[in-house]
Structures are given as C-alpha cells and as structure tokens.
Amino acid sequence: MLDSGKGSKGLKGMFTHRHQVQFYETDLMGIVHHSNYLRFCEEARVAWAQERGLIDYQRPESAAHFAVLETHVRHLRPAIFGDVIEVELQVRREGVRIQFQYLLKRGSDRLAAVETVHVPLGKDLKPLRVPEAMKDVLEKEQWIETWLSSS
Amino acid sequence: MLDSGKGSKGLKGMFTHRHQVQFYETDLMGIVHHSNYLRFCEEARVAWAQERGLIDYQRPESAAHFAVLETHVRHLRPAIFGDVIEVELQVRREGVRIQFQYLLKRGSDRLAAVETVHVPLGKDLKPLRVPEAMKDVLEKEQWIETWLSSS
Amino acid sequence: MLDSGKGSKGLKGMFTHRHQVQFYETDLMGIVHHSNYLRFCEEARVAWAQERGLIDYQRPESAAHFAVLETHVRHLRPAIFGDVIEVELQVRREGVRIQFQYLLKRGSDRLAAVETVHVPLGKDLKPLRVPEAMKDVLEKEQWIETWLSSS
Amino acid sequence: MLDSGKGSKGLKGMFTHRHQVQFYETDLMGIVHHSNYLRFCEEARVAWAQERGLIDYQRPESAAHFAVLETHVRHLRPAIFGDVIEVELQVRREGVRIQFQYLLKRGSDRLAAVETVHVPLGKDLKPLRVPEAMKDVLEKEQWIETWLSSS
Numbered sequence: 001m002l003d004s005g006k007g008s009k010g011l012k013g014m015f016t017h018r019h020q021v022q023f024y025e026t027d028l029m030g031i032v033h034h035s036n037y038l039r040f041c042e043e044a045r046v047a048w049a050q051e052r053g054l055i056d057y058q059r060p061e062s063a064a065h066f067a068v069l070e071t072h073v074r075h076l077r078p079a080i081f082g083d084v085i086e087v088e089l090q091v092r093r094e095g096v097r098i099q100f101q102y103l104l105k106r107g108s109d110r111l112a113a114v115e116t117v118h119v120p121l122g123k124d125l126k127p128l129r130v131p132e133a134m135k136d137v138l139e140k141e142q143w144i145e146t147w148l149s150s151s
Numbered sequence: 152m153l154d155s156g157k158g159s160k161g162l163k164g165m166f167t168h169r170h171q172v173q174f175y176e177t178d179l180m181g182i183v184h185h186s187n188y189l190r191f192c193e194e195a196r197v198a199w200a201q202e203r204g205l206i207d208y209q210r211p212e213s214a215a216h217f218a219v220l221e222t223h224v225r226h227l228r229p230a231i232f233g234d235v236i237e238v239e240l241q242v243r244r245e246g247v248r249i250q251f252q253y254l255l256k257r258g259s260d261r262l263a264a265v266e267t268v269h270v271p272l273g274k275d276l277k278p279l280r281v282p283e284a285m286k287d288v289l290e291k292e293q294w295i296e297t298w299l300s301s302s
Numbered sequence: 303m304l305d306s307g308k309g310s311k312g313l314k315g316m317f318t319h320r321h322q323v324q325f326y327e328t329d330l331m332g333i334v335h336h337s338n339y340l341r342f343c344e345e346a347r348v349a350w351a352q353e354r355g356l357i358d359y360q361r362p363e364s365a366a367h368f369a370v371l372e373t374h375v376r377h378l379r380p381a382i383f384g385d386v387i388e389v390e391l392q393v394r395r396e397g398v399r400i401q402f403q404y405l406l407k408r409g410s411d412r413l414a415a416v417e418t419v420h421v422p423l424g425k426d427l428k429p430l431r432v433p434e435a436m437k438d439v440l441e442k443e444q445w446i447e448t449w450l451s452s453s
Numbered sequence: 454m455l456d457s458g459k460g461s462k463g464l465k466g467m468f469t470h471r472h473q474v475q476f477y478e479t480d481l482m483g484i485v486h487h488s489n490y491l492r493f494c495e496e497a498r499v500a501w502a503q504e505r506g507l508i509d510y511q512r513p514e515s516a517a518h519f520a521v522l523e524t525h526v527r528h529l530r531p532a533i534f535g536d537v538i539e540v541e542l543q544v545r546r547e548g549v550r551i552q553f554q555y556l557l558k559r560g561s562d563r564l565a566a567v568e569t570v571h572v573p574l575g576k577d578l579k580p581l582r583v584p585e586a587m588k589d590v591l592e593k594e595q596w597i598e599t600w601l602s603s604s
Contacts, residue, residue, distance in 0.1 A: 057233025082208025359535025384510025
C-alpha cells in the first residue's frame with residue numbers, strides 16, 4: 001500500500017497500515033482467501049520496519065532480519081472485494097525472538113487477530129543475534145494489549 | 152493500493168494507479184514474479200472502473216463485466232522489492248470487446264507494456280452486450296498511443 | 303497434486319498429500335514464502351475431504367463446510383524450489399469445530415507443523431451444525447499424536 | 454504436480470503436464486483467476502526443462518535461463534475448482550529467444566492457448582547467449598502446429 005506505507009498513527013499512537021482488498025485476493029466463496037491475511041500482515045510489518053529504518057529496499061536481504069518462525073491467525077469476520085482493511089500492529093522482543101501482533105479491522109469491525117514470531121537470519125539461513133539497531137527500535141515500541149494469546 | 156485508487160491523473164490526463172512491490176510478490180531470482188504483472192493491471196483496471204462508476208463493490212458480480220479474454224505482457228526491465236510502480240491505463244471499445252493497454256513505469260523507466268481484452272459476462276458466464284452505461288463511459292476515454300501492437 | 307490426491311497412506315495409515323515446490327512459490331530469500339504453507343495444507347485437506355466424499359467438485363460450495371476459523375504454523379526448516387513436500391494429515395471433531403493437524407516433511411526432515419480449525423458455513427456465511435455424514439467420517443479418523451499444541 | 458512432472462507424452466509425443474485446480478486458485482466469479490494460467494504454464498515449462506536436464510533444482514539460478522520476456526494468453530473456456538488441466542507444451546528457438554506454446558485442455562475441451570518467450574539471463578540479470586546444451590536439446594524438439602499467432 002502506498003500512502004498507508006507512511007505509517008499513519010491510530011488513536012492510541014499505534015502503527016496502522018491500510019490494504020484495499022483486490023479481486024485476485026478473493027476465492028469462490030466470495031471472500032478473501034485465508035492465506036492472504038499473512039500477506040496483509042507482511043505488508044504492515046515491512047511498512048513498519050521500513051519506517052523505523054530496519055529494512056532497506058536497496059538491500060533486500062535486510063528483510064531476512066524478520067524470518068518467519070511462527071504464524072497464528074484467528075478469523076472473526078470475512079473480508080470481501082473492495083474492503084479497506086486497517087492493520088494495527090504492535091511488536092516486542094523476547095530474547096532472540098521478535099513478536100508481532102496485528103488487529104485487522106474494517107471500520108469498527110474486527111476481522112482477524114494475528115501473531116507472527118520472527119528471528120533474524122543470516123544469508124546462510126542460520127539464526128543471528130538481534131542487531132543492536134533493532135534492539136534500540138524495539139525498546140521504544142509500545143505493547144498496548146494482547147490480542148491473541150498463543151502457546 | 153489505497154489513495155492511488157483515487158485515480159490520480161498523469162501528465163497527459165491519463166489514469167494512473169500506483170502499486171508498491173511487496174516481499175511476497177518476489178521470487179528466488181530476486182525480482183517480481185511475472186504472473187504478478189497481470190495482478191497489478193487488474194488493480195489498475197478495477198480502480199479505473201470503480202472511479203468511472205462501472206464496478207460496484209457492493210455487487211461484486213459487476214466485475215464480471217470485465218471478464219478476461221486475452222492478456223499480453225511485454226517485459227522491459229525487472230521490478231524489485233519496494234519499487235513503486237506507476238501503471239498508466241488507457242481503454243477503448245471494439246464492438247463487444249473492451250481493450251485496455253497499460254504502461255508500467257518506475258520513474259521514467261518503462262518496466263512493461265501490457266494489453267488485456269475483455270467481454271462482459273452474465274452470471275451464467277455467457278457473453279453479454281456491452282451495457283449502455285459502459286458504452287457512454289468508454290466513448291469519453293482517450294487512446295493516446297498504442298504501447299503494444301498485438302495480433 | 304494429482305496422483306497424490308488419491309490419498310496414499312503413510313506408514314501409520316496416515317493420509318498423506320504430496321506437493322512439489324514451484325518456482326512461483328519462492329521469494330527473494332530463495333525459499334518458499336510462508337503464506338504458501340497454508341495453501342499446501344488446504345490442498346491436503348481438500349484431497350482428504352474429496353477422498354472421504356465430503357467435498358464434491360460439482361458443488362464447490364460444499365467446500366464451505368471447511369470454512370477457516372483459525373490457522374497456526376510453526377516453521378522448522380525452509381523448503382526450496384523443487385522440494386517434494388509430504389503433508390501428513392490428521393483430523394478430529396470438537397463439538398462444532400473441526401481440527402486438522404499437518405506435518406510437512408521432506409524425506410525425514412520436518413519442515414513445519416500446522417493446525418487449522420474449521421466450522422461448517424452456510425451460503426450466507428453463517429455457522430451450521432456439523433453435517434451427519436461428516437460426523438460419521440470424523441468418528442473413524444485416527445488422531446495419532448499432537449504435533450502442535452495451541453491455545 | 455508430482456507424477457505429471459515426469460512428463461508423460463500425449464498422443465503426438467507431446468510433453469504434457471497435469472495440474473489439478475486448487476481452491477486457492479479460484480476467485481469470486483467461481484473460476485480460476487486468469488493470472489494463474491501463467492503459473493500453470495511455468496509448472497509445465499519447469500517440468501519439461503527438468504526432464505530435459507536444463508534446470509537443476511540444486512542450482513535454482515539455472516532457472517534464470519528461462520527469464521520471461523513476453524507472455525500471451527488467449528482464454529477459451531473457464532476452468533473451475535477440481536478440474537484436471539492438461540498442459541501440452543512445445544518449444545523452439547529463434548536466435549537468442551526461446552519460444553514456448555501451451556495448449557491447456559480439460560478432456561477434449563480447449564481452455565486456453567498460451568505463448569511465452571524467454572531469454573537466458575546471467576546472475577546480473579543481463580542477457581546471455583543460449584547455452585550449447587540448451588541448443589542441442591531444442592534442436593530435437595518438435596513444433597507441431599502454431600496454437601497462438603502473436604505479433
């Protein structure tokens with residue numbers, strides 16, 4: 001998403017990304033295919049990381065600092081063609097793991113709650129320590145409330 | 152794309168849609184997978200049709216008025232993660248067929264030229280006559296120059 | 303997957319589906335994009351349901367009996383272009399919810415453990431009771447071991 | 454597709470690849486989204502190249518020898534969930550360009566005719582000469598009839 005990529009702030013100062021549902025994201029049930037929710041969250045995560053200076057589009061391998069370890073999606077309401085989805089995002093660090101949670105909303109309706117867990121990887125796909133620059137950024141992030149309690 | 156969906160005009164008054172390349176649209180060559188170009192053009196076509204009042208998100212079957220008969224893509228330069236692609240669009244009618252052409256650009260670089268040809272379909276997937284409202288809209292569209300000459 | 307769709311049995315009589323990783327399923331890190339794991343599991347689930355007579359391709363809306371409520375993926379090793387992934391599947395019912403677990407393997411390597419939870423939906427996207435035919439099928443399924451403990 | 458990847462021969466000795474339409478490949482019109490046809494053709498092309506020893510899964514960059522320059526798809530009939538699509542493939546060389554044509558069929562019904570044009574690329578995404586091994590293979594391929602006449 002374009003202008004949304006600028007990282008507009010929600011009411012509580014939360015990072016928010018917007019995605020309008022495309023025709024090619026629907027399935028024969030007439031709703032958004034469930035696999036796309038992980039893509040919407042990736043868009044939000046990349047927009048956040050780019051705004052915070054943690055991903056550099058000139059060095060795409062910098063995205064490897066958010067290699068996906070785990071994903072968890074709870075669907076509350078279906079989204080349909082043309083919907084404008086707002087993805088609110090929060091993030092915190094737990095040792096070497098970086099935990100994101102996302103609340104996907106259409107107006108005041110909650111569509112889904114998502115959690116993704118990440119570890120930084122090197123070019124060889126081996127885990128790295130969390131870079132200092134990322135630690136600094138993560139310390140300043142707020143964790144408002146837990147949207148999805150996961151094992 | 153959100154705000155881009157509002158149909159900003161290019162220099163020559165051309166309908167322009169913007170799409171920022173997402174991580175999930177790349178492949179192992181480090182570039183945008185070629186199948187996604189048809190998706191970017193669909194985004195532009197839907198944004199155009201929605202602006203012109205020809206697609207109604209409340210009635211998704213209205214999108215069937217642009218059933219795809221033919222697509223043709225010529226790739227000029229690869230697009231990569233994070234690129235902001237501008238899709239310029241022009242459209243004209245040839246009898247029952249609706250012809251779109253698209254020029255995909257990154258700044259002044261041309262990335263691809265695309266043509267798609269459509270026919271209106273009914274719910275039963277049978278061809279329909281072009282609706283009068285669509286004819287009226289199409290008569291007002293300008294065809295600037297032919298970007299891709301196709302058989 | 304074609305012949306795999308016939309539902310070959312694993313060592314323990316477990317339903318197994320095979321998927322060969324396609325070029326278009328990779329991303330710029332050179333590995334399978336994480337959103338595709340949900341698609342591989344859907345392939346396995348549909349192949350299972352089709353074999354058990356619970357999905358009828360002539361009535362695609364029958365697939366709505368497996369509307370997705372929740373997904374949970376734990377990634378263990380990356381998959382790459384050309385890999386043949388074996389998806390082992392088990393399923394059980396908990397009241398109105400249908401729980402699937404999947405183990406994705408490449409040879410003896412475990413790539414991912416996945417859980418998806420489903421409810422039957424009607425055409426209006428409202429939850430239905432579990433159909434009797436499905437209850438009968440589910441009673442005969444074996445649950446071998448829990449691969450992913452989820453909240 | 455798995456066993457299909459072995460490259461069964463059609464009536465005329467033509468390379469044939471099979472793909473069963475997945476739920477996630479459909480859109481809200483209840484048919485296969487048009488962008489997926491390019492993916493089915495890529496599957497066929499990779500299966501062919503792998504069988505002919507031109508792509509080595511251990512060296513994914515070998516796939517760059519089939520960088521996509523142009524695609525052209527003509528849709529004849531829609532495909533739906535569960536359909537088994539047979540993709541017949543033929544290929545010839547025209548100087549530095551490699552031209553593939555594909556006929557997508559469901560039983561005796563023709564669903565689409567597709568052409569893709571390729572050039573070998575190096576790691577730096579610059580065009581290369583056609584490798585000798587590829588020339589040798591291409592000389593032995595038969596071009597039966599032209600399914601799609603393109604500019």
